[in-house]
Amino acid sequence: MAPIFKADDSFDRSLFKGASCAFGVFDGVHCGHRFLLSCAQQTAAENGGRSIALTFDIDPDEMFNADRLRKLMSNDERLEMLTQTGVDAVVALPFTKDFAASSPEEFLDRTFGGHVPAHLHVGSDFRFGAKAAGTVPDLKAWANSHGMVVDAHDLKSEDGAPITATRIRKLLAAGEIVKANHLLGRPYFMTGIVKPGRGEGADMGIRTANLVVGDQLRPLGDGVYAAYADVEGKRYKAAVNVGIAASFADRAIATCEVHILDFDGDIYDQYMKVEFIEWLRPMRKFDDIQELIATIQGNIDWVRKNL
Numbered sequence: 001m002a003p004i005f006k007a008d009d010s011f012d013r014s015l016f017k018g019a020s021c022a023f024g025v026f027d028g029v030h031c032g033h034r035f036l037l038s039c040a041q042q043t044a045a046e047n048g049g050r051s052i053a054l055t056f057d058i059d060p061d062e063m064f065n066a067d068r069l070r071k072l073m074s075n076d077e078r079l080e081m082l083t084q085t086g087v088d089a090v091v092a093l094p095f096t097k098d099f100a101a102s103s104p105e106e107f108l109d110r111t112f113g114g115h116v117p118a119h120l121h122v123g124s125d126f127r128f129g130a131k132a133a134g135t136v137p138d139l140k141a142w143a144n145s146h147g148m149v150v151d152a153h154d155l156k157s158e159d160g161a162p163i164t165a166t167r168i169r170k171l172l173a174a175g176e177i178v179k180a181n182h183l184l185g186r187p188y189f190m191t192g193i194v195k196p197g198r199g200e201g202a203d204m205g206i207r208t209a210n211l212v213v214g215d216q217l218r219p220l221g222d223g224v225y226a227a228y229a230d231v232e233g234k235r236y237k238a239a240v241n242v243g244i245a246a247s248f249a250d251r252a253i254a255t256c257e258v259h260i261l262d263f264d265g266d267i268y269d270q271y272m273k274v275e276f277i278e279w280l281r282p283m284r285k286f287d288d289i290q291e292l293i294a295t296i297q298g299n300i301d302w303v304r305k306n307l
Ligand SMILES: Cc1cc2nc3c(=O)[nH]c(=O)nc-3n(C[C@H](O)[C@H](O)[C@H](O)COP(=O)(O)O)c2cc1C
Pocket: 197, 198, 199, 200, 201, 202, 204, 206, 207, 208, 209, 210, 224, 225, 239, 240, 241, 245, 246, 247, 248, 254, 257, 258, 259, 282, 283, 284, 285, 286, 292, 296, 299, 300
């Protein structure tokens, strides 16, 4: 697995010399990102240099659009997944207010610190520097005078439209999990530590392991889904309610309630990963608890038969 370098003041930027970098935020590490990263691997192989995923430690939108941000994964998960894409190294630039305020030219000077890569691969919509003022032609002009080749790639498309994190977030918000997973090239997942809920699941005969996932990390629309849950190193089928349970909205705080099929352990305070596979139905408010139980049992049966 590739090492992760945090590009703070102590970082030795000579790592960039002769390298092929793909530059982006890479939220979701989706198929479009993987294509760009494979381009860096290809020119690295041709030139005998390293391939590097060049990114930021946080998503810049956390600084500028925090209220409406819906990330596809946490920053740690993003960096970790980048290490598994086949690149030789992952470099995370600290995205501070000061760094974000750099002019486009200053931004590039500070990023590379005099050690310019051989190749830089970006998407054709790449913008950089304060107020995203730097464009691909600006990048190419800087590269020309610094001996770097810039490859600005058309965004990889699927079903007639570019694959972008925004497009995937919109599909997830609409519960279109199959289409979102297709563009991600993997199942969309949520992760967290299992917390105690209201204790009503056991009374209903349907235990649920609860995650409290904040809005920023919950682009997936409310609803009931078929999923897989990874707990204690094992993978189980699961029926999952996403969103605050409408029938208990006055007292519920969990936003991802996971009934794990054929499982009967205590996993409070344990890490759990939930991979979403199919949308089953909208979440709804039930006035009759027996009807709620029967409906959930129907969802569990569906998961058992179809996943
Ligand atoms: C597959 C599944 C579907 C669910 N669907 C709904 C629903 O449509 N409406 C609702 O209010 N709660 C729904 N729930 C949530 C249950 O009401 C909740 O798990 C139960 O109240 C237990 O809560 P507790 O874990 O906090 O004890 C669903 C739960 C599961 C596992």
